[in-house]
Amino acid sequence: MICLKAISSPLHLPTFRRLTPTSSLRAAAAMSSSSSAVAAPIEHFVLFKARPEAVASGAAAAMVSSLQALATLVPGLAYIHAGPVLRLRSPAAEALGPTHLLHTRYATKEDLASYAAHPAHVAAVQGHVLPNALDITAVDWVNAAPLPSPVAPGSAVRLTLAKVKEGVELDAVEGDGKVEEAKALVRPLLDEVMVLDFVVGDAPTPASL
Numbered sequence: 001m002i003c004l005k006a007i008s009s010p011l012h013l014p015t016f017r018r019l020t021p022t023s024s025l026r027a028a029a030a031m032s033s034s035s036s037a038v039a040a041p042i043e044h045f046v047l048f049k050a051r052p053e054a055v056a057s058g059a060a061a062a063m064v065s066s067l068q069a070l071a072t073l074v075p076g077l078a079y080i081h082a083g084p085v086l087r088l089r090s091p092a093a094e095a096l097g098p099t100h101l102l103h104t105r106y107a108t109k110e111d112l113a114s115y116a117a118h119p120a121h122v123a124a125v126q127g128h129v130l131p132n133a134l135d136i137t138a139v140d141w142v143n144a145a146p147l148p149s150p151v152a153p154g155s156a157v158r159l160t161l162a163k164v165k166e167g168v169e170l171d172a173v174e175g176d177g178k179v180e181e182a183k184a185l186v187r188p189l190l191d192e193v194m195v196l197d198f199v200v201g202d203a204p205t206p207a208s209l
Contacts, residue, residue, distance in 0.1 A: 040142055041078060042106040045159065047085075047098035047137045047196075054132035060100060063128040067102050068201075073120040076111035079151070080104045083201050089158070092194040096137065101159075101198055105143075112140065151200050161194045 050060040067082035082102045088094045106112045115121055129136070139161060151157065 040144055042109055042112050042140060043143045044102075044104045044106065044112055044140050045138065045161075046102040047096065047135075048100040048102070048129065048133045049097050049135035050099045051132055051134050055099065059128075059132045063124075063132050064100060066124040066128040070115075070118075070120055070124060074115050074118045076106060076114055078105045078107055078111075081151070081200050083198060085196050085198050086156070087197040089195040089197060090193055093196045096135070096194065098135075098137070098196065101196075153200055155200045156197060157200060158195065158197050163193070 048063070050063070054060040054063070064082045064084070068080065071077055071080045080103070082100070084100050085098050088097070104112075104115065106115065
């Protein structure tokens with residue numbers, strides 16, 4: 001079973017999902033540039049589907065700015081990027097319809113928990129995200145890729161999230177070598193794949209402890 005939580009409200013709050021890698025879910029990111037220089041960092045991606053009126057009015061852009069500003073307000077962030085989605089590249093991505101995303105990275109799970117509870121993060125979510133998003137999907141995982149390196153500003157990044165078919169053991173979807181070869185190997189084992197592209201903006205200065 002996929003660990004999936006949906007919250008709806010008569011106050012028209014966005015639908016929220018948190019996807020957690022379990023025995024039946026594998027989340028992986030295939031990037032043209034890889035991670036910040038933290039050994040086995042915690043990756044945190046959030047996909048937002050902004051309300052059309054928020055995009056038209058500039059409120060969605062203000063949402064992005066409020067999230068990007070957390071770099072100078074919240075200690076423990078190894079990396080942060082917030083911005084628009086460039087292109088949806090799979091039927092699953094088109095069905096979900098995210099317009100913006102947030103990518104953050106932490107040295108430990110405790111740093112991620114501290115970020116989530118930080119007053120500046122809570123204020124950004126309550127003041128900018130919830131009023132302007134129709135749908136929110138979050139996924140976290142431990143990045144065990146060797147030799148992670150910074151994602152340079154201006155880099156084009158392709159994010160791939162894969163849902164494994166029921167009953168498939170995770171070892172069967174592990175791939176070696178090039179990304180495309182690995183994708184061809186595991187594609188028969190996958191139930192759904194969501195692919196989207198985005199471009200990394202200028203890196204803000206992280207907050208100090």
